Amino acid sequence: MxxxxxxxxxxxxxxxxxxxxxxLLREWLPRQRxxxxxxxxxxxxxxxxxxxxxxPDGRIGLYHLLVRVHQPPALGAPAxxxxxxxxxxxxxxxxxPRLAPALIGHVTEGPLAGRxxxxxxxxxxxxxxxxxxxxxQARIGGLRFDRDPGQEIRDGLVARVMTAEQSNSSIxxxxxxxxxxLRRVVxxxxxxxxxxxxxxxxxxxxVPAPTGWLHAELDDDSYVLAxxxxxxxxxxxxxxxxxxxxxxxxxxxAEARSLGRATAEVHTALARALPTxxxxxxxxxxxxxxxxxxxxxxxxxxxxxxxxEPGLRSAFRALADLAEEGRTWTAQRVHGDLHLGQxxxxxxxxWSLIDFEGEPARPLAERRMPQPVLRDVAGMLRSFDYAAxxxxxxxxxxxHRCRSAFCAxxxxxxxxxxxxxxxxxxAYETDKAxxxxxxxxxxxxxxxxxxxxxxRRLATSDPTLARETSP
Ligand SMILES: Nc1ncnc2c1ncn2[C@@H]1O[C@H](COP(=O)(O)OP(=O)(O)O)[C@@H](O)[C@H]1O
Ligand SMILES: O=P(O)(O)O[C@H]1O[C@H](CO)[C@@H](O[C@H]2O[C@H](CO)[C@@H](O)[C@H](O)[C@H]2O)[C@H](O)[C@H]1O
Numbered sequence: 277m278x279x280x281x282x283x284x285x286x287x288x289x290x291x292x293x294x295x296x297x298x299x300l301l302r303e304w305l306p307r308q309r310x311x312x313x314x315x316x317x318x319x320x321x322x323x324x325x326x327x328x329x330x331x332p333d334g335r336i337g338l339y340h341l342l343v344r345v346h347q348p349p350a351l352g353a354p355a356x357x358x359x360x361x362x363x364x365x366x367x368x369x370x371x372x373p374r375l376a377p378a379l380i381g382h383v384t385e386g387p388l389a390g391r392x393x394x395x396x397x398x399x400x401x402x403x404x405x406x407x408x409x410x411x412x413q414a415r416i417g418g419l420r421f422d423r424d425p426g427q428e429i430r431d432g433l434v435a436r437v438m439t440a441e442q443s444n445s446s447i448x449x450x451x452x453x454x455x456x457x458l459r460r461v462v463x464x465x466x467x468x469x470x471x472x473x474x475x476x477x478x479x480x481x482x483v484p485a486p487t488g489w490l491h492a493e494l495d496d497d498s499y500v501l502a503x504x505x506x507x508x509x510x511x512x513x514x515x516x517x518x519x520x521x522x523x524x525x526x527x528x529x530a531e532a533r534s535l536g537r538a539t540a541e542v543h544t545a546l547a548r549a550l551p552t553x554x555x556x557x558x559x560x561x562x563x564x565x566x567x568x569x570x571x572x573x574x575x576x577x578x579x580x581x582x583x584x585e586p587g588l589r590s591a592f593r594a595l596a597d598l599a600e601e602g603r604t605w606t607a608q609r610v611h612g613d614l615h616l617g618q619x620x621x622x623x624x625x626x627w628s629l630i631d632f633e634g635e636p637a638r639p640l641a642e643r644r645m646p647q648p649v650l651r652d653v654a655g656m657l658r659s660f661d662y663a664a665x666x667x668x669x670x671x672x673x674x675x676h677r678c679r680s681a682f683c684a685x686x687x688x689x690x691x692x693x694x695x696x697x698x699x700x701x702x703a704y705e706t707d708k709a710x711x712x713x714x715x716x717x718x719x720x721x722x723x724x725x726x727x728x729x730x731x732r733r734l735a736t737s738d739p740t741l742a743r744e745t746s747p
Pocket of ligand 1: 438440441442443444445446454456484505506507508509511513617618620630631633
């Protein structure tokens with residue numbers, strides 16, 4: 277590992293203390309929920325940048341790592357240098373029992389031989405180091421800790437790691453802040469920081485305004501690594517709430533309507549804050565091509581999709597036909613991966629939207645492109661369907677009522693009902709359901725039946741049949 281290190285200045289010069297970590301990480305990384313390269317072997321891990329945050333000769337050592345994980349490309353994908361991941365590695369003589377779940381392994385060689393390395397986010401002391409660095413706007417090697425000068429970060433907040441199943445990892449500080457550490461990182465502007473900052477400038481209260489953020493400046497590239505936000509204390513997410521109501525046999529119509537309003541408020545503010553464009557035939561053609569290519573790749577990855585491929589293609593074809601007739605759509609910045617789990621309801625009943633990263637598997641440039649707002653609407657409509665189909669027995673009528681209420685709430689604020697656009701809505705719902713099939717096959721194979729049931733419906737529904745497709 278040591279040969280290829282391009283460390284930040286702060287890395288100790290006498291031998292690389294993490295050189296012997298590679299075999300441990302090769303075993304540990306693929307088991308992490310947030311590891312995006314599941315299903316492909318890890319053939320090597322090389323450091324991109326290593327920053328010492330606490331020296332290893334103290335009781336607790338702490339390293340910030342960016343590592344490149346080498347894997348063969350996914351089927352049909354071009355050769356790729358390997359994804360870059362952010363890690364926080366703690367070093368101790370031995371782990372106290374409460375940190376047992378954080379164990380990465382025991383080092384047998386090199387300067388750290390005999391020590392234990394572990395996932396440092398689970399340990400309050402390393403977590404404090406990060407908050408303190410944000411508070412003091414520290415510069416450590418290539419790491420840049422920044423904060424909004426208008427917001428204060430108190431010290432003495434007790435840190436705890438979030439144990440939710442996530443694409444990234446988060447630490448909560450005293451129910452006051454939440455720090456999201458991005459795991460798979462790419463250079464460039466990250467919408468998870470860009471969009472909430474833009475909304476905060478617009479005065480939109482539906483999204484927690486970033487309090488602090490961490491960048492790495494590496495050669496000519498800048499990476500957004502973490503975002504600190506106010507924590508919505510006592511909040512429940514929309515997914516939990518929906519399942520709870522379903523289990524009680526209760527409606528979720530009023531909440532779905534409020535969610536529609538909140539989504540429209542965010543869209544309206546985003547349309548003011550960031551550029552909008554008109555999508556004509558050429559751009560819509562690219563949109564349809566993208567949807568079709570994703571479908572083809574998904575059919576390769578999940579053969580259970582194959583019987584539905586012609587029907588799913590027809591949803592995209594119908595959109596292409598409208599584009600050829602000269603229909604245009606306005607595009608703007610959107611959430612990009614909106615679902616019930618991205619909506620938080622505070623104890624007072626106010627909804628906030630979170631996690632503007634977009635679909636993590638898509639390239640950053642694509643995630644930052646203006647898109648029709650129906651992309652997000654479709655994500656939410658899929659989510660009501662998801663909730664209804666994970667209930668036992670499935671509750672399609674419940675989903676139908678929520679979907680209608682969401683669209684009605686959206687229309688109250690935006691002045692336009694998403695149901696007036698059934699062809700684009702069906703295309704986006706189809707694209708999302710196809711994405712979900714691949715997502716579930718990769719991450720939660722037991723759930724595959726949920727998006728597949730939607731695929732069955734979407735493959736046979738005709739958007740002119742209002743009851744079938746419109747919410
Ligand atoms: N500002 C916040 N206040 C309270 N909880 C939050 C906040 N932001 C995120 N969360 C919680 O953290 C979870 C993960 O956050 P999210 O941004 O969706 O991360 P990921 O990209 O890893 O999925 C959310 O589902 C929610 O429960
Ligand atoms: O929240 P993430 O950014 O990690 O989003 C990914 O994971 C989601 C699952 O946690 C996944 O969402 C799918 O499952 C949800 C229920 O768990 C459901 O509400 C969504 O409608 C459904 O798409 C999301 O697609 C994925 O990107």
